[in-house]
Amino acid sequence: MARRTGRRPGNPGTREAILEAARSIFAERGFDASTIRAIAAAAGVDPALVHHYFGNKDQLFLTAMQAPVDPRELLPKVLTGDPEGIGERLVRMFLAVWDSPAGTAGVALLRSAVSNEWTARLLREFVVTQVLRRVLENLDVDPAELPLRGSLVASQLIGLAMMRYVVRLDPIATAAPEALVTAVAPTIQRYLTAPLPDQPASSAG
Amino acid sequence: MARRTGRRPGNPGTREAILEAARSIFAERGFDASTIRAIAAAAGVDPALVHHYFGNKDQLFLTAMQAPVDPRELLPKVLTGDPEGIGERLVRMFLAVWDSPAGTAGVALLRSAVSNEWTARLLREFVVTQVLRRVLENLDVDPAELPLRGSLVASQLIGLAMMRYVVRLDPIATAAPEALVTAVAPTIQRYLTAPLPDQPASSAG
């Protein structure tokens, strides 16, 4: 049997257990309110071990957020097909990911971003460069409108995630995914492809 | 000069200064991350004085949130007039309030609700019983649909507030209010009054 070269970073099972506990605790409380002690307790290990593996809390968070889901794999399925159905496919994919175990990282990132500028930057970059840019780049609309269209889409999807996973306001919090798809998809479709009304000039226009 | 009866709760100017500083700090950092020390420093007073006036941090937050704005005064202007314009009037009012100094309390409540279940309940109750219920009660739609319509409206408005005031994603963060009104109003209007598509049965439908 070939001996592996390089360093072996401890028991991989323990490491994975810590990361899973971290995602769970970060998702429940956000970055600031999560303590390494609580994460260690949830993983059934000693707090010092968390430092041993990940150095500090920032590194632990970054490692735990390393996408359990990759937009580069998922988005092509959204972007191919009838352009008039892109809104529906995007909302359906969005809910499928956030309702899955992988969604825990999303909730953690969203919750953290609200009280922590450092994680807010992470969220912005992920949303803009990993998701919105890929969705928008093949649309047949005025390129000057893309930033506004993109942030409008983000506002509705982030708002949906806030209601369903963070603030937990019914009936959105407990609705069947398809019910939300049919309700929200037309909004996303309009933000993406419908003609935007003329914008009024800034003040004395 | 008539002597006032009852207890006089200290220097009213100092008290107001503390409340204003509290709203500002709570809006910047959310409830959990805000410290009484930081609020006291911002108000230019001693931390112990904050306890003297308000007892504890919870009471301080509650007092600071006591609506600087009353939906019962503002909403009638939104609800009267052309039913097809209610979405536009609602979004315009929403942005006017949140862009004003009174919006500080809203940002504080929203930021806090994300990491703190106690303040999240406050937010839910305010949104549902003070705003949504009043907006929905005079609509000419199937009453069974009202909760879904209401939470859909909330999802878009909260998402808009998240983008503009919390995560600060451009161009929504810096756009002129009227540009957002024209872009978002049709969404709100549809959630409020347009026929909802048939909802699919739960699973093996």
Added chain:
DNA sequence: GTCTATATTCCGATAGAC
């Protein structure tokens, strides 16, 4: 009414034993 001093608790991080 205002402030000093402190009791109490809990955090992240480190040093070092085994």
Added chain:
DNA sequence: GTCTATCGGAATATAGAC
């Protein structure tokens, strides 16, 4: 690789002097 012990810091809240 794992855990014990602890350092240094900051928080809420209270007691009590002025």
